[in-house]
Amino acid sequence: MKDLSWNDAAARREFSRLKQMKPFCYGLTNYVAAGLSANVLLAVGAAPAIGTAMDWPSVFGRHAHAVWINAACLMSCGPEEIRTAARAAHEGNVPWVLDPVAIGAGAPEYDAVIRSLLEFKPTAIRGNASELIALAGGQGGGQGVETTMTSDQALPYLQSFAAEMGTIAAVSGPVDYITDGSATIAVRGGDARLTLVTGAGCALGSLIAGMLANAEDRLEAVAAAHAVYAVAAERASGAVGTGSFAVQFLDHLSLLDPTE
Amino acid sequence: MKDLSWNDAAARREFSRLKQMKPFCYGLTNYVAAGLSANVLLAVGAAPAIGTAMDWPSVFGRHAHAVWINAACLMSCGPEEIRTAARAAHEGNVPWVLDPVAIGAGAPEYDAVIRSLLEFKPTAIRGNASELIALAGGQGGGQGVETTMTSDQALPYLQSFAAEMGTIAAVSGPVDYITDGSATIAVRGGDARLTLVTGAGCALGSLIAGMLANAEDRLEAVAAAHAVYAVAAERASGAVGTGSFAVQFLDHLSLLDPTE
C-alpha cells in the first residue's frame, strides 16, 4: 500500500487534468447535499448540473463528461430515474460514481435499489465504512447516514469487493483507502470537522466524478480527489466553528493551484 | 409563567443530555431548510438523516431516537410518506415534533394533511404565531411562511390547544413561549436577523427533536432548544450582514458548551 497526498505529483497531475478540462458533471443526489456538491465542483472549475428533471437522466447521463449518483436522491425521484441515468452513463462509456449512502441502515427496499445499480458497472464506489461493508455483504451497522465502523475495518471488504466487481472502492475515515482490489492507496490528514458539515461526504462523490472525467490513472484520480479534500480541510482548520469551517473549506478548494 | 435562558441549570442539563446521547434524528423537511436543519443538528453533536427515500419513513421513523416532520416536505413527497413516518414514530414511542409551516395561509388541501397528522400524537408542535393560531382553530392570517401575528397573541391559543391535545406547543417570536397547557415557559433574547436566514425556524424543529431524544423534562427540553437558539443568535449578533450571521450562528451553536 502506498500513500498519496496533495504533495505528490500524481495528485497534482490529476487535479491539473480536471482544471484543464472543466468537465460537465451530471449528478443525481439528495437535496441536503446538492448545493454543497455543486459548489465543490464549481470551486475547482468544473460545470455541474444536478437533478432528474424530465429527460435529463437519459440525456445528461450520456452526454456529461462524468456522472455521480448518490442513492439518497430517491428522496425526490423514483428508482427508474436513477436506473436510467446509470444505464445512460454505462452505455455511453461515461465514468460514473456510486455513493450508496445509508445502505445497510435497515431499509431493505432502499438497499435493493442501490444493489440494482451495480448492473451498470460504476467506475468507482465511495462511502463510509458502514456503507461499504454493507454493500460488500458484511454487517455494516450504519445508523442513518453515519458509520459505526472504521475505515480500517472496511478495508478487507473493499479489496475483495473491488476485485470482484471490477471497480474502484473508496472509503472515507480518519484514513481514507482507495483500492481496485490489487493496488491500494491510503490518504491521510484532513479535519474531523468535515464530518460536521452536512453533505461533505456526498460532495466528495461529485469531486471524484470530476476527477474521473479526464483521468490519466483512475485509481490515482480517485485518490487525488480525497487528497484535495484533505488539504482543503487542513487549510480550513483554523476556523472557529462548523459554519466558518464549511466556508473556508470551499475557499481553499477554490484557491487550490496544482502548479503552486 | 417562568423564564428559561441558557444561564439556567435546566437548559444546561437538557443540552448536556443531548450531547451525551448524540441522538440519531430523522427528519422530513422541505428542501429549502434541509441543509441548515442538518447542520444545526451536526453542530450540537447529533446525527441527522433527512428525506423520504423509499422505505426510510417506516424504518427510520421507528428506529430513530427522535423525529421531526416539517409539513412543507410535501414539496418533494406525498401525504402518505409523511403519515407513514408519523405513524412509525408514534407506534415506536419515538418522540416527534410537528412543524405545521404555512398552515392557515390559504391552501386547504395542504392544511388538511397537517391536521391528519395530529392523529399520531406529536410530542411537540412548533411554529410561528400565525401557524399555531391557525392550527388551534383561530384566524392565523399567515402570508406564505411568514407570520402576521405576535407570539403574545398566540399564547392563549397555544395553552388551550396543548392541553386539549396533550402535547407541548412552542411559538417563536420576539418572546418564545413553550407550554403544555398547564405550565408555560418564556424564552427571551435572540436576534431578529434569525428571521432573515431561510429555514432557521424550520431548523429549530430539528433541534427540538434532538432535545426530546434524551430529555429529563420534556417541557424544559423544548424550552432549552429555544434558549440554545437564542444564545447562539445573540453571540452571532456582531455579524455585519445576514450571510455572515448565518455562518456565525452555526459557529456558536457548535461551540456551545453546557459545562462552560
Place this chain on the structure above:
Amino acid sequence: MKDLSWNDAAARREFSRLKQMKPFCYGLTNYVAAGLSANVLLAVGAAPAIGTAMDWPSVFGRHAHAVWINAACLMSCGPEEIRTAARAAHEGNVPWVLDPVAIGAGAPEYDAVIRSLLEFKPTAIRGNASELIALAGGQGGGQGVETTMTSDQALPYLQSFAAEMGTIAAVSGPVDYITDGSATIAVRGGDARLTLVTGAGCALGSLIAGMLANAEDRLEAVAAAHAVYAVAAERASGAVGTGSFAVQFLDHLSLLDPTE
C-alpha cells in the same frame, strides 16, 4: 441603449419600492438554488415561499405579490404543478418571471415543458445567453446549466423575442442586457465569481420577481435587480475564495440602502 447602475435614481427608486412593500414572493425552483434564492429575497426584505406542496401552486400562484418559476424545479415536481402556478399567476394578474434554465442543452421533453409555459405570458424571462438564444429559436449550445455563448451574441435574439412575446427578456453575462424589444438597458460590473456560486443565476430570478411586485417601470425594475446584484457582487470582491464570496455577497445585499 442606455446603461443602468446602482448609482442611478431609477435603480434606487425601484429598490426602495421593493423594500417598502416587503412583497410575498412565491417561487418554484430547483432544490440546488432554493436556499440561496430565499436568502436573497430575505436579505432585501421580501417574504419568500418556495415549493409545490399540495395546493400551494394554485393558491400562492394567485395570491403572492410576484411569482418566479425556474424550470429546473421539475427535478422535484411534475409539469402540471408548474403549469398550475403559471396559470394562477397569469389569471391573477400577478407578475411572474420565467427562468428557462438549461433549455437547449439537449433534453427535448424538458424543453417542451418550458415552451408550454409561454402560454401564460411571463412578465419577464431571464437566463444565460445559451438559454435565451435557444428559447428564441436559435442554436443555444448550452452545456447543462452553463452557457457557451456571450450576452452580446444573445442580444439580437432577445430583442426580437421580447417584442414578439410582449415580455421583458434579460440575459446575464459580463454585460447584462434587459430589453422589451424596443428599449434596451445594459448593466455592467459585478464579479465573475458569482458564476462560481451555485444557484446565483437562479436566485437572480427571485430578485427580479421581488422587483416586479411593486414596480413603477417594469423594464427599469428588472434592470435594477441586475444592478443590485452587480453592486453587491462588487462589494464582495475582496473575498478570498468562492465560499466567502457567497457569504459576503449576501451580507452586502442585506446592507444595501437605497437612500445611502
